[in-house]
Amino acid sequence: NAGVTQTPKFQVLKTGQSMTLQCAQDMNHEYMSWYRQDPGMGLRLIHYSVGAGITDQGEVPNGYNVSRSTTEDFPLRLLSAAPSQTSVYFCASSRGTGGGEKLFFGSGTQLSVL
Amino acid sequence: AQSVTQLDSHVSVSEGTPVLLRCNYSSSYSPSLFWYVQHPNKGLQLLLKYTSAATLVKGINGFEAEFKKSETSFHLTKPSAHMSDAAEYFCVVSDPGGSTLGRLYFGRGTQLTVWP
Numbered sequence A: 001n002a003g004v005t006q007t008p009k010f011q012v013l014k015t016g017q018s019m020t021l022q023c024a025q026d027m028n029h030e031y032m033s034w035y036r037q038d039p040g041m042g043l044r045l046i047h048y049s050v051g052a053g054i055t056d057q058g059e060v061p062n063g064y065n066v067s068r069s070t071t072e073d074f075p076l077r078l079l080s081a082a083p084s085q086t087s088v089y090f091c092a093s094s095r096g097t098g099g100g101e102k103l104f105f106g107s108g109t110q111l112s113v114l
Numbered sequence B: 001a002q003s004v005t006q007l008d009s010h011v012s013v014s015e016g017t018p019v020l021l022r023c024n025y026s027s028s029y030s031p032s033l034f035w036y037v038q039h040p041n042k043g044l045q046l047l048l049k050y051t052s053a054a055t056l057v058k059g060i061n062g063f064e065a066e067f068k069k070s071e072t073s074f075h076l077t078k079p080s081a082h083m084s085d086a087a088e089y090f091c092v093v094s095d096p097g098g099s100t101l102g103r104l105y106f107g108r109g110t111q112l113t114v115w116p
Helices: none
Strands: A004-007 A010-013 A019-025 A031-038 A042-051 A054-057 A064-066 A076-078 A087-094 A109-113 B003-006 B010-014 B019-021 B023-026 B033-038 B044-050 B056-058 B064-068 B073-078 B087-094 B104-106 B110-115
Touching (some): A004 A087, A010 A019, A042 A064, A042 B104, B003 B087, B010 B019, B023 B033, B023 B087, B033 B064, B033 B073, B044 B056, B044 B064, B044 B073, B073 B087
Parallel strands (some): B010 B110
Antiparallel strands (some): A004 A019, A019 A076, A031 A042, A031 A087, A042 A054, B003 B023, B019 B073, B023 B073, B033 B044, B033 B087, B056 B064, B087 B104
């Protein structure tokens, strides 16, 4: 059972470039989400999805797009990368959407934007 | 509105001594509360969670936390620290209803250092 798989683990971009961070889970979880982690800031929610075809914004959505065409996949797109997007990104999923469920995290993507 | 305050950004203890990581929250509803641990260069792992059952919650690796509604606290403790406990710990509160159904709010983290 792979759990939550994120790719790539590391990425360096130049300002203005675009890229997609991939996230896949094999647990048939309804809820998937993307967080960014910055030193001293904890984790901040970027976007989340409560099921296929349904997405919504979190605390810090600007500069990021998401889609959820299948239950398994929840890619995060940076359309025009900026240095302020340098961060560690985590994808997470859970069985339900009621807030009391355990989150399963991927191992993270370390992104540097030059 | 929900928020989480971890009262210490860094805690240092000697191996074999007790650990106390402090967390206060604010919530308009009856919250679910969690502690997650992050070891270096790893994703987060659930230590324990409180969801309105027993106020003393036992987690993995000997950790436990007590929910105190009157103090709006959810402090994490362990009787005897081990070197492998060195990590960053996050207190998390969920929004059980309203327009942000299921959203989690993370504290800023407490870095635990364990000295031999």
